[in-house]
Structures are given as C-alpha cells and as structure tokens.
Amino acid sequence: MTSLTDLFQGVLADSGLLPLWQTLAPWLALDERQLIFVVATPVFLLLTLWEYRRIRHDPRLMNLPEAIRNFALGAGYQLTELLFAGIVAFPVFALCYHYRLWDLPLTWPVALLTFIGVDFCFYWMHRCSHRMRWFWAAHVVHHSSERMNFSTAMRQNATNIFNGNWAFYLPLALLGFNPVWIGVAYALSLVYQFFIHTTLVRQLPAAIEWLFNTPSHHRVHHGRNPGYIDRNYGGVLILWDRLFGTFTAEDPQRPPEYGITTPVPNQRLLTLWTHEYVDLFRAMARPGRWHQRLQHLWRPPEWQRESDRQG
Structure with missing residues (x-):
C-alpha cells in the first residue's frame, strides 16, 4: 500500500520540485509556495519602508512599533507553515490528489482554471473565516490593527496551519x-x-474596480463601521462578492474605521495569536448541553446561546 509520504513525494515529483526540496530542506515543508513568500518578503519590507516615509507623520495611519510587530506576526505565520505544513496539510492534499477525478496537465487553460478555482475557494474560506468562530479565532489578528498600511498585510496568525482553513x-x-x-x-x-x-x-479605473479587489474595496473589508463589517471577501477578484451579495463600495463621505469591535486586551504577540481562542473556549465551557456548547465553533463570532442572551 502506498503511504501518505509516498503520495506526497509523488506530488512533488510530478511538479519537478522534489530534487529542490530534498536538496534545500528535506526535513521542512519547503515548496514553491514557501519560496514565493521567501522571495517576496524583502520586497514587502522595502515597500513598507517607502510607505512609512510617506505617512509616518500621521499616527492614525502608521505606527512604527506596530509595523515591526506586524512583521513579527508574519514571521511567526511563515515559520509554522514551514515547519508543519508538511505533516498537517500536505499529506491530505496528496491523498486527495491520488484519488483525483481527472488528470489535468499544466497548460495555460488549466493554469487559468487553477487561478480561478483558488480565488473562488479563497472567497469562501475568507467568508467562513469571518462567519464561523473557529476560523475567526485565527483570522481576527489580521483585523485587530486600527491602521491600514502595507505592514497590516503581514499581520497573520501562527495558528493558521492548525485551524484547517487550507x-x-x-x-x-x-x-x-x-x-x-x-x-x-x-x-x-x-x-x-x-x-x-x-x-x-x-x-x-472603473473597469479594474469592477473586476478586481482593490485598495478601496479592501479598506471597506477592514472597516468596523456599520455597513462595512463582513463585506468584500474577495482575494484577487471582487467578482465573487458581486455575485454572492457581499460587495459594498467605499463611501468617500464615510471613511472606514479600522479594527475590530472588541479591542484586544494587550499587544503581546502571544495575546494577539490566542485571545479569541481563549474567549471561544471560555464560551464553550459555560454550563449547557454539549450540542449547544459545540455550536460556538461554527456559529458567527457574535452568536450567543439563548441563556446568555436572557442573562
């Protein structure tokens, strides 16, 4: 019987990545995805420094200690992905691919379909990351900053690989x-x-704003204003939000207020990573029937049990 390890190695071999993986880091989940992040991170840092020089005069837009903290959060995310993706996610992908319905060679049409499929899946993953509390517990760190700048993009949770959004x-x-x-x-x-x-x-330009996710659309997504919360989930394309009724345009007369509705207790990295998990498990620990307590995992973050609402 073929093992999960063999299946994983087979996927790497099919992509032509196996020799590189074995040479560079045979004990790590170093794949093309990680290599892209490794190459892109210095570019992200340089652009953040450029942006910092443009907006450093306004503390509402830029705070240097927070920007440094954001990159530390991003480093934690990349480290856990690097260390654990190979034992958590990759074997499951390899198993699914082993039982695939069709063989799809990498041609330009398949590459385009891959991009569209990934973006479609991202939309639903992202939407569930806001509307299902288990996934929100990992995603909340990305939204907990009250500023919107390039460093905010690096503000990710080191627990992402474990909470299963992949x-x-x-x-x-x-x-x-x-x-x-x-x-x-x-x-x-x-x-x-x-x-x-x-x-x-x-x-x-209007055509770009109609089809693609843009800074304007994503500022809405990070807003905590009424009417802006839980909108514009798209990754590259904003088309899915238009199709599924979650699109809201930015109103110049009502600029987004960034952050989350319940402030984080403090700005320590461990707190930023775990505070929503702590609140989630505290909610589940309150007395009640098990099927009601478990609902906290998949209900929206604001959901309360009937007994809590009456109290």
Whole structure:
C-alpha cells in the first residue's frame, strides 16, 4: 500500500520540485509556495519602508512599533507553515490528489482554471473565516490593527496551519488540479493582496474596480463601521462578492474605521495569536448541553446561546 509520504513525494515529483526540496530542506515543508513568500518578503519590507516615509507623520495611519510587530506576526505565520505544513496539510492534499477525478496537465487553460478555482475557494474560506468562530479565532489578528498600511498585510496568525482553513482548497485536488500549483496560485494571490493594504491608492479605473479587489474595496473589508463589517471577501477578484451579495463600495463621505469591535486586551504577540481562542473556549465551557456548547465553533463570532442572551 502506498503511504501518505509516498503520495506526497509523488506530488512533488510530478511538479519537478522534489530534487529542490530534498536538496534545500528535506526535513521542512519547503515548496514553491514557501519560496514565493521567501522571495517576496524583502520586497514587502522595502515597500513598507517607502510607505512609512510617506505617512509616518500621521499616527492614525502608521505606527512604527506596530509595523515591526506586524512583521513579527508574519514571521511567526511563515515559520509554522514551514515547519508543519508538511505533516498537517500536505499529506491530505496528496491523498486527495491520488484519488483525483481527472488528470489535468499544466497548460495555460488549466493554469487559468487553477487561478480561478483558488480565488473562488479563497472567497469562501475568507467568508467562513469571518462567519464561523473557529476560523475567526485565527483570522481576527489580521483585523485587530486600527491602521491600514502595507505592514497590516503581514499581520497573520501562527495558528493558521492548525485551524484547517487550507481544507477549503481540497476539492481542487480531488478534481485533478496539482496541489503544488494550487499552492503557487494561493501564494501569488497573497502577494497580490499585500498591495491592497494601503490608504495611498484611492480609486483605480472603473473597469479594474469592477473586476478586481482593490485598495478601496479592501479598506471597506477592514472597516468596523456599520455597513462595512463582513463585506468584500474577495482575494484577487471582487467578482465573487458581486455575485454572492457581499460587495459594498467605499463611501468617500464615510471613511472606514479600522479594527475590530472588541479591542484586544494587550499587544503581546502571544495575546494577539490566542485571545479569541481563549474567549471561544471560555464560551464553550459555560454550563449547557454539549450540542449547544459545540455550536460556538461554527456559529458567527457574535452568536450567543439563548441563556446568555436572557442573562
């Protein structure tokens, strides 16, 4: 019987990545997706420094200690992905790909379909990351800053690999899309999304604003104003929000107020990573029937049990 390790190695071999993986870091989950992040991070840092020089005069837009903290959060995210993706997510992708429905060679049409499929899955993963508390517990750190700048894009949770949001992309592997190239499309999507975390770009041409996620659309997504909360979930394309009724345009007369509705207790890295998990498990620990207590995992973050609402 073929082991999960063999399946994983087979996926790498199919992509042509196996020799590189064995040479550079055979004990790590170093794949093309991670290589993209490694190459892109210095670019992100340089652009953040450039942006800092443009907006450092306004503490509402830029705070240097917070920007440094954001990059530390991003480093924690990349480190846990590097260390644990190979034992947590990759074997599952390899297993799904082993039982794929079709063999899809990497041609330009398949590459385009991979991009569209990944962006579609990202929309639903992102939407669930706001509307299901288990996923929100990891994603909340990205929204907890009250500033919007390039460093905010790096503000990620080191627990992402463990909370399972990568499972939203498994159907693509079952269909026959190579998991390595799913990862590449996902990494390139995140690279694109770095550039939409800024207040320096106001409105782009109308055709671009209609089809793509832009800084204007993403500022709405980070807003905590009524009417802005839980809107504009798209990754590269804003089309999915238009199709599924979650799109809201930025109102110049009502600029977004960034952050979350319940402030974080403090700004220590461990608190930023874990505070929502702590609140989630405290809510589940309150007396009640097990099926009611477990609902906190998949209900929206603001959901309360009937007994809590009456109290």
